[in-house]
Amino acid sequence: MSRSIEARGRHGRNAAWHGAPGLAVAAACMTLVVGCASSTRWAAPRTRPDDRVSIPEPKPRAYDVAEDSFDKQAMMPLERRLDLSRQLRALAGRPKQAFNTDAFDEVADSAWFTNRNARHKLSGAEIERGPNTVDGPDTSTVWTVVRAKTEGVTPGFAIQDSRGDRYFIKFDPPGRPEMSSGADVVCTKLFWAAGFHVAEDYVTVFDPQRLRLGSKVKFTDKHGRTRPLVQADLDAILAGVERRADGRIRALASRSLPGKVLGPFSYDGTRRDDPNDLVPHEHRRELRGLRVMAAWLHHFDTKDGNSLDTWIDDHGRRYIRHYLLDFSSTLGSGSNHSIEPYIGHQNAVDPNDSFARLVTLGLHVEPWEKLRPAPWPALGYFESATFDPAGYEFYIPNPAFANCTGRDGFWGAKLVLSFTDEQIAAAVGTGQYSDPEAARALVKILIERRDKTGRTWLARVNPLDRFALAGSGDGLELQWTDLAVEHGFEAARATRYRCALFAGGKALQPSQVATEPRFARFPVGATQTPDQLELRIATARRDGGAWSPLVHVYLDRDPHAAAGWRLAGIERQD
Numbered sequence: 001m002s003r004s005i006e007a008r009g010r011h012g013r014n015a016a017w018h019g020a021p022g023l024a025v026a027a028a029c030m031t032l033v034v035g036c037a038s039s040t041r042w043a044a045p046r047t048r049p050d051d052r053v054s055i056p057e058p059k060p061r062a063y064d065v066a067e068d069s070f071d072k073q074a075m076m077p078l079e080r081r082l083d084l085s086r087q088l089r090a091l092a093g094r095p096k097q098a099f100n101t102d103a104f105d106e107v108a109d110s111a112w113f114t115n116r117n118a119r120h121k122l123s124g125a126e127i128e129r130g131p132n133t134v135d136g137p138d139t140s141t142v143w144t145v146v147r148a149k150t151e152g153v154t155p156g157f158a159i160q161d162s163r164g165d166r167y168f169i170k171f172d173p174p175g176r177p178e179m180s181s182g183a184d185v186v187c188t189k190l191f192w193a194a195g196f197h198v199a200e201d202y203v204t205v206f207d208p209q210r211l212r213l214g215s216k217v218k219f220t221d222k223h224g225r226t227r228p229l230v231q232a233d234l235d236a237i238l239a240g241v242e243r244r245a246d247g248r249i250r251a252l253a254s255r256s257l258p259g260k261v262l263g264p265f266s267y268d269g270t271r272r273d274d275p276n277d278l279v280p281h282e283h284r285r286e287l288r289g290l291r292v293m294a295a296w297l298h299h300f301d302t303k304d305g306n307s308l309d310t311w312i313d314d315h316g317r318r319y320i321r322h323y324l325l326d327f328s329s330t331l332g333s334g335s336n337h338s339i340e341p342y343i344g345h346q347n348a349v350d351p352n353d354s355f356a357r358l359v360t361l362g363l364h365v366e367p368w369e370k371l372r373p374a375p376w377p378a379l380g381y382f383e384s385a386t387f388d389p390a391g392y393e394f395y396i397p398n399p400a401f402a403n404c405t406g407r408d409g410f411w412g413a414k415l416v417l418s419f420t421d422e423q424i425a426a427a428v429g430t431g432q433y434s435d436p437e438a439a440r441a442l443v444k445i446l447i448e449r450r451d452k453t454g455r456t457w458l459a460r461v462n463p464l465d466r467f468a469l470a471g472s473g474d475g476l477e478l479q480w481t482d483l484a485v486e487h488g489f490e491a492a493r494a495t496r497y498r499c500a501l502f503a504g505g506k507a508l509q510p511s512q513v514a515t516e517p518r519f520a521r522f523p524v525g526a527t528q529t530p531d532q533l534e535l536r537i538a539t540a541r542r543d544g545g546a547w548s549p550l551v552h553v554y555l556d557r558d559p560h561a562a563a564g565w566r567l568a569g570i571e572r573q574d
Contacts, residue, residue: 040505041532042554044103044569051111051276054318058273058311061263065305072303072397073349080402095405098285103569105407111276112322113286117193118418124426130189136202137161137253142212148219148229148237155237158256159211167202167253170328171241173336178378178438180328180335181252182431186442187297187327189427194293194415196286197323200255203432205248208238257323259312264304265322268399271309274320285408287400290324292412294401295392296446296453298382300343301329303396331442332380341371341381345388348395376438384448389413389456406460406574413457414465416450417487424450451487458484461574462539462548464497464517469555469567475521476563478535478553482517490541498538498547503530531557533565549573 080086089095100107109115116122137143141162148157156170172180181203188201217229243249265271268282281287294302306326311318328335334343345368367386374380390409394401404412419427425443433439463483471477478499484490492515499519500511512520519535533555538547549572556568 045101048100052317052319053276055275058262063264063305068304069396076397076399097405098288098408099283100279101285105570105572107285111319113195116195118415122193124422127189127193127423127426128430130192131198132200136204137167138163139204139206142210144212144214145234146214146217157237166256170252174240174242176338176377177242177250178433180333181250182378182433183331183333184252184328186427186431187330189430191324197321199257199323199325202253204253205250207248257310259310262309262311264307265309266304276319282399282403285411288404288408289412291401291404292409292453292457293415295389296416296449297330298344299330300395302394302398332382338380341368344392347393347397376435376441378433378438379442382445384445387449387452389453407572409457410461413454417454419450421447454487455489458489461572462551464537464551467553467567471521476565477521478519480517494542496540500536502534
């Protein structure tokens with residue numbers, strides 16, 4: 001690296017940007033966009049209020065899937081291109097970072113997310129249980145059909161079992177038993193373990209002879225007419241469903257969520273009738289980082305309609321909880337069919353691909369076009385060879401994902417990397433695949449995609465984490481974990497760390513280069529005047545390798561902490 005850590009400064013913008021010809025005007029404009037240089041003292045982000053306090057009863061949100069698809073595929077890309085502030089920030093490498101992160105670039109538990117596996121490793125039994133509070137619908141007695149639908153991608157019906165619990169029942173596509181039901185249950189467990197709010201989903205096997213029509217059940221048929229449900233309608237739903245030799249049917253049973261249903265949430269803006277909803281959704285770290293989890297699990301259909309808000313009663317507090325729903329279009333499943341190989345590589349409407357094919361007269365062949373389906377019907381085209389974690393394309397563009405920065409991606413990658421091989425195998429076991437070879441293949445693919453995800457996103461930032469202070473008396477030592485080394489992506493013996501100590505924006509010591517994951521003890525006696533210290537750390541791999549973006553680690557004076565200092569926060573470059 002041609003310039004020292006000291007020269008790169010607090011925000012570490014590359015020297016190439018400062019001297020690049022033709023960008024002087026843009027640099028001047030950026031002062032209007034991002035404001036003047038910040039003070040030399042770092043301040044922690046302000047704490048966001050808890051969004052789980054009681055609010056008045058909200059009204060359900062109307063949702064139109066066609067309108068949402070048009071907005072995301074046509075209007076959103078246009079608005080992004082016309083957003084001058086966004087373009088200037090991109091030019092300067094200064095995108096808007098997530099609004100709801102804390103001093104250590106993490107997120108607090110909220111109505112959107114609960115920190116789980118990445119913070120406290122879950123047992124295999126906890127992964128298998130996931131969000132479930134019961135054992136699924138009671139299949140030993142009659143199921144009363146209380147609602148049905150024949151329109152849409154996955155026709156099905158809702159039942160009430162002998163315990164009074166309600167479930168929505170959906171089926172695997174013909175010729176591909178276990179595909180969508182297995183994918184849904186496996187991904188429900190993984191999304192829950194990562195921290196997202198999800199429904200209780202179960203693989204169930206039931207006898208259709210136990211179904212009974214409830215009284216005065218109405219439904220909307222495929223012609224859009226609302227009328228009473230009759231036995232012939234129920235028979236029509238079941239006609240195309242595969243049955244086992246004994247006549248029973250395997251299905252997915254999704255338990256009704258608690259609270260009053262309010263319709264889907266939106267991946268941008270805020271909900272006007274929710275006083276707790278203060279952070280625009282496109283700038284929430286949980287939703288931006290969801291991009292990484294969704295790509296890992298091939299959850300290509302992340303539109304608003306696959307989410308749900310409910311107004312819940314949580315031990316006397318009544319607030320809106322935000323759920324992710326419907327994981328039957330994940331892994332190799334498209335819910336009612338096996339997804340096509342292009343899924344994950346193109347949007348539903350992809351002008352860039354269409355133009356490329358026009359220019360090359362259709363002669364260029366993408367790697368995914370050579371794919372063949374897996375030998376196991378339940379997996380379809382799910383594979384890892386062509387998986388591109390950062391370049392993954394969702395079927396409908398997602399505004400939160402479009403704002404995902406390197407920091408958001410790093411956070412999401414930590415969720416993915418938190419899953420051990422054994423935990424992944426435990427989740428796959430809940431899919432109840434009848435062919436053990438299919439289950440083993442699915443575990444292998446998920447592990448390979450997990451590792452690709454980690455290698456990709458950890459390389460975009462300085463992947464140092466879990467900072468800690470040690471020492472006392474006349475010196476302190478900063479220690480950290482290098483996640484790229486911990487996960488085997490980089491070799492410890494070929495890694496170097498360059499550290500520098502600052503106070504008030506001025507260097508207190510020359511840069512030090514170390515090969516161990518710690519900053520050598522620095523004298524406390526020489527730092528009695530400032531009330532905040534800053535350590536700037538860069539990482540390089542192999543001799544002559546380029547130095548990474550910086551991680552700034554801040555220490556505040558604290559008479560109650562070791563040697564009078566405590567960790568105050570971090571700031572990453574990306």
